Amino acid sequence: MTTDLEIFICSVFIFLSTNLFWLGSTTGTNLERKNAASYFSIFTLIVSSLLFSFSAIVGQNGFLVVSSFPILYFFPGLILLILIPFGWFVVIVWFFGFLKKKGIFLFLFYILAFCQLVAITILLIYNPGKTWNISLFEYWKFVPFSFKFAYLVYIFACVFLSLFCLFLFQISDNSLSELGRQKAIPFLKLIGFSLLGVVSLVSVLFVGEEFGIIENLILKAEKEPEYFYGFVLCIQLLICISILVLGWALTSYEILTGRILPKISLKQEWKNSVYTSFALSSLYFVFAKLGYPRAEIPIVFSYSFFLSRFFTMRKNKQVSSDQNEVLKRILSSGSVKLSFGYLCKDVLEATKAALIFQGKIPYISDTNIYYPENTPTETFDFSKIDPNPENPNIQYLDKDRFSDFVIRVKIESVLTGDAYLILGQKENGGLFAEEEIEIAQVTGTWLVHSLFLEETGNILEELQRKKIQEQRLSDQKTRQILHDEILPEIHSLILEISNDKSGNLDSQHANSLTELHKRISSLLREMSDTGLEISRLGLIPMLQKLQDSEAKDSSLIWEIDPNINSQTENYPPEVQEVLYYAFRESLRNAVKYSGESKSRIKIAIRYENGLFIQIKNEIGKDLISVRSSGQGLKIHSALLRIFQGSLTLEFPNSKEAMIRIFLPSSQI
Incomplete structure (x- = not known):
């Protein structure tokens, strides 16, 4: 026992x-x-x-x-x-x-x-x-x-x-x-x-x-x-x-x-x-x-x-951590070319690579990406290559015929047609693993979609920029025609009727024309050209004038860089106009949600690698209602993005709201 x-x-x-x-x-x-x-x-x-x-x-x-x-x-x-x-x-x-x-x-x-x-x-x-x-x-x-x-x-x-x-x-x-x-x-x-x-x-x-x-x-x-x-x-x-x-x-x-x-x-x-x-x-x-x-x-x-x-497990965890870091760099690089470079260098370890498009959209078909970026552009004929019976999406290449490229991977995309990833030899001279090819296909699909969205966004921004410029020119032309052609002609008719002694022209018509002349003149005064006013007075004085029209009952505290006027003059007129309307909407938002207390609103304008405007106010209403509002801010934020600018609404605490407007100097 x-x-x-x-x-x-x-x-x-x-x-x-x-x-x-x-x-x-x-x-x-x-x-x-x-x-x-x-x-x-x-x-x-x-x-x-x-x-x-x-x-x-x-x-x-x-x-x-x-x-x-x-x-x-x-x-x-x-x-x-x-x-x-x-x-x-x-x-x-x-x-x-x-x-x-x-x-x-x-x-x-x-x-x-x-x-x-x-x-x-x-x-x-x-x-x-x-x-x-x-x-x-x-x-x-x-x-x-x-x-x-x-x-x-x-x-x-x-x-x-x-x-x-x-x-x-x-x-x-x-x-x-x-x-x-x-x-x-x-x-x-x-x-x-x-x-x-x-x-x-x-x-x-x-x-x-x-x-x-x-x-x-x-x-x-x-x-x-x-x-x-x-x-x-x-x-x-x-x-x-x-x-x-x-x-x-x-x-x-x-x-x-x-x-x-x-x-x-x-x-x-x-x-x-x-x-x-x-x-x-x-x-x-x-x-x-x-x-x-x-x-x-x-x-x-x-x-x-x-x-x-x-x-x-420690080794796998380290490998997984390294892969996550690479994935973060790929997803957050902000550039398709940089992401493609991270994929080829850190994941695939390829000596050279190319992303070739055969898409349905013209501006995508003409865009090819190479790693390294100094790789000379070449055109290859892949039609004579026999398909791989085991996997039709992968073709093995003769490196002597295809400038040291050894494998061609098809990336399918419904949106833009087909894209192909062409890889050179690995840096260590080894072979590509099956998992690496799968990662390349998935990441390549994401790159194709990202490039499509990036190119489409650039084109839409360019179209919107042209539309703003054309609309501005159209408004100026309309004002010019009214002021230089129609008003003088109406004025001449009024004088002709008034000076007529024969009695052939009715005085009633003269009165009608006089009333029409006054209405058009009043309309022209009301249709003030904001762009012309900004170019005449300057952007910062125009922003300060908004205190009289938009924030009469509020106390505005201005903190303005004394050298800011010389910096803002270099922005194009259409950019200054977009900034003006974005600031006006932000000021309206601050006044509206300051509540009945009409608390002080602090406005800081300075130049730090671009024009920076900050509007801070105390919240007099429920924070949830403030968060759910601001549709106008979203519209102006989108307009600023056309010129690579930004408009953000932040809440440092439950009692304060802060709007930041920024336009980089690269637009100057």
Whole structure:
């Protein structure tokens, strides 16, 4: 029976060691908040796993043999027994942010850390047998009650303070990170109570005899080890509960990694780890019963497996991170040519490449992109190339016939017809992988659509710019005809009728013509030419004049760069007119939503690599209604984009709104 219990205890140690090593390696793989506390948490998990592995390997020899080993063998384990409770305390106070608050828990952190140093120092100095070769059993007899009691107080303080933190924690807001911590608390409380149970059982083993609770089971274990093994199994059961719950909390809420959103795959991986650990423990139990107790075999196997998994995942994570960076550069480059260059250089690693269009839209068909950009333009005849029977979208080329191009990939696009990606050899002289070709096809399709939208946008902007110029000329021509041709002719007729003495011309007609002349003259005065006014007075004075017509009851505070007038004169007339109307709409919007208080409106105009206008006002209405308004601002924002300018509406806080207008100097 004693042998069966020893085998079972070693099996449980293997189970605990394997799962703890998985938790440590997984935390290291997914770690995001890289600081001293997080690394210490990983260290605690790993050394706990090593401690249980050592216990399994040594314990398979039986209690009598183990107790006769020199104490020197167990010295590292004694140090770990001091570090591990402190590690759990650090995990809790770090995860829930108590260390950052610099309060009582930070003070307790330093106190417990100092206690560790004192305890380790005592272990190094205290040598009752004057030699490190005395047995573990003899060493335990010499350990004084005060040291055992102090150790129990220390581990009780670590566990109790950790549990106390869980009851003190309150979420500061309803963000995902805070809600995740709150949902993890019940799991961590269960772990805390389980560890308190472990502390209680260890206390009974250590000082139960001194308090008259129970006989010293450790000394009694030499003759009757069953009771001692029973306590060990109870301790192992509570530790198993703690580790299983910790694994569930880590995979559900990422309590140790610092991630806000956990990975779905971790839950299944944790289940697989538990199943694997149970299988290894069971195999050890079976083989040990058959007379082959080799705990080191399942431990080495599990460590090797999880270490290889750890480095593989770290490598994959690094590769994925690099690919994401490349993808970000491709998507956010702002230029199809730059994106194509990133694709060829960082993803495909091609020495040269070309994106050739055979589209239905004329201006797309004439646009070809090359990498590097200085690659000379060439025309190839691909009609004589035999199609690839396995994949008709890929054709292999003779590099001597096609200027070092080796592969042609078809990119289908319903919008513009067909496009082809022609690739040269890889920089390292290798072959293109199937995944690289698939990425090239997908990215190439996106590039074709982006180029279509870019070219279409450029054409539409050019058409809109011409339309604005033509409309302006048309308005000027209409005013000129009314003023220079029609009004003088009407005026001549009025004079002719008025001077007629024969009576042939009716005075009533003269009055009608006079009234018509007044109406047309009034209409011309009302149809003031904003462009002419801007060119006569200047853009900035015209903006300031809007205070009288658009913001009579508001207090406008102007901050204008004294040299701004000379800068704005260089903008074309149609651009100044668009800026004027955009500013007028922005000012109206600020006045409208300032509310009944008619608060002050601050207007800043300066030149920073372009004309910059900022209008800031306090919000006198509900923020939601302000956000949902501003259709006029959207229209003027679109007009400014024609000239590469921008108009944005921002809310620095719930009481302020800010409009920014910017036109770059490149338009000058």
